[in-house]
Each structure stands twice: as C-alpha cells, then as structure tokens.
Amino acid sequence: MFTGIVQDLCEVVHVDDRDGVRRLEVLLGDHADGLESGASVANNGVCLTASHIDGGRVRFDVISETVQLTNLRDVEVGSRVNIERSLKFGDELGGHILSGHVSGTMTVSRIEVDGANRTMWFSVAPDHMPYLMWKGWIAIDGASLTISRVERATNEIAVSLIPETLERTTLGGFDVGSIANLEVDAQTQTIVNTVRETLKDPNMRELLQQG
Incomplete structure (x- = not known):
C-alpha cells in the first residue's frame, strides 16, 4: 500500500526490453536504504517489485500488461519517475490509501x-x-x-x-x-x-x- 505522497523524482538509468518484459533500473539513492529484493516500490504510481538492488541502483521488471496499461511504456534513460516506498505501520498517512494498481x-x-x-x-x-x-x-x-x-x-x-x-x-x-x-x-x-x-x-x- 501507498499514500500518494511522492518521496522523490528519481532518474531512470537503464532500460532493457526483452522476452516481453521491460526492465527498468532507477537510481533511488538514499531511498534504497533498507530496501530488500521483493519489496514494493511505486514508480509513477505503479506498484513494482524490486528484483535487484545494487547500492542505490534498483531494478524493476515490468510485465507487458503493465507496460501497455501505464506510461512506463514511454520511460527511457534519463526520464525521471515519481518514487514512493511502501507504507509501513506507524507511518504518517498524509495522502490517501493507494494500491499502486493503475486504472x-x-x-x-x-x-x-x-x-x-x-x-x-x-x-x-x-x-x-x-x-x-x-x-x-x-x-x-x-x-x-x-x-x-x-x-x-x-x-x-x-x-x-x-x-x-x-x-x-x-x-x-x-x-x-x-x-x-x-x-x-x-x-x-x-x-x-x-x-x-x-x-x-x-x-x-x-x-x-x-x-
């Protein structure tokens, strides 16, 4: 779950399209602190799973349905995306509850x-x-x-x-x-x-x- 309070604009540093999957690598910087593989991060409001973490550089695998349904299809190297880590118990709820399932x-x-x-x-x-x-x-x-x-x-x-x-x-x-x-x-x-x-x-x- 997310709150809709964007934490940062982060740069896309690599894009790889193959086998029906779009792999995005995003430079999260300090926002990757404590992040583990399998954790959820919203990219432009899309709930994605962190599949690989290398310091502040995080890879997300985007399936073809999500690519077609969202503006992540237009993201390229140098683009910046809205980033929000998933909501933790006890966090301030400043926006409203979001699922990260884009309509x-x-x-x-x-x-x-x-x-x-x-x-x-x-x-x-x-x-x-x-x-x-x-x-x-x-x-x-x-x-x-x-x-x-x-x-x-x-x-x-x-x-x-x-x-x-x-x-x-x-x-x-x-x-x-x-x-x-x-x-x-x-x-x-x-x-x-x-x-x-x-x-x-x-x-x-x-x-x-x-x-």
Whole structure:
C-alpha cells in the first residue's frame, strides 16, 4: 500500500526490453536504504517489485500488461519517475490509501496558469468518469490529489497544483499531450459499482420507486 505522497523524482538509468518484459533500473539513492529484493516500490504510481538492488541502483521488471496499461511504456534513460516506498505501520498517512494498481492513463488536455499555480485538465476514458467527482481523491502518477473541477460532457477533470507539487513530481514537466497514470479511489469505485449492480435488480428498482 501507498499514500500518494511522492518521496522523490528519481532518474531512470537503464532500460532493457526483452522476452516481453521491460526492465527498468532507477537510481533511488538514499531511498534504497533498507530496501530488500521483493519489496514494493511505486514508480509513477505503479506498484513494482524490486528484483535487484545494487547500492542505490534498483531494478524493476515490468510485465507487458503493465507496460501497455501505464506510461512506463514511454520511460527511457534519463526520464525521471515519481518514487514512493511502501507504507509501513506507524507511518504518517498524509495522502490517501493507494494500491499502486493503475486504472489506466489519461492525457493532459489543457493547462491554466495563474501566477505560480496551475490548473491542469485531463481527458479521461469514459469508463473511468463515474468514479471521478468534485473534491474526490485521485492519484496522478502516484501523487495524491483532489479533483477541483469536473466536465462530464467532455470527459475531463482538473486538479489545482501548487508550486511544491510541481517541483517534487512529474506533473511539473507535463505539457498538453502528456500521458499520466490514473488510479481511482477504491472506495468510490466500490460504492459506484455496488449501486449500479443493485439498480439492475428489478425488485430493488420497484422498491426505490415506491419509496
């Protein structure tokens, strides 16, 4: 589990694609202290297993499904990724609970600049829109954020970004057309899906109409 509080932007130092697996080596530096093979680390919000550790240099093996579903397919040597170590018992929960299971990607559609602050709009797949609402939680490249605006007619959402977030995460380098990983809030998804299934029951629909 993760909190969506990005600990650092770390550089990708090696990429190797072979046998349907993408191997990423990331320079975690001090963030690799105490890390053991098999531990989970979020890379751009994607929960990956550390398969090899050499000092501060850590390798992650990314299966083809994850490559296709996330923006890790576009990562190359020199790219920087959002890094978060997994949540430990007793850690401060500053964001919200994340699984690191990315729902899909979305595209930056427009950016509104107001001094040092930015409102960043994203074009979202229609299937994900029911789980996204004003003031709801969202994870973008693993960063826990609050949705500030929703445009359902165009399948767009917006987040308001302060300078600290822009400086410490990949979002600071986003332009129109950039691809971001999306993880929807699991509790919201569960509630929406439960209501949908309930409303499919004719008896339940009749009871609601009577009420």
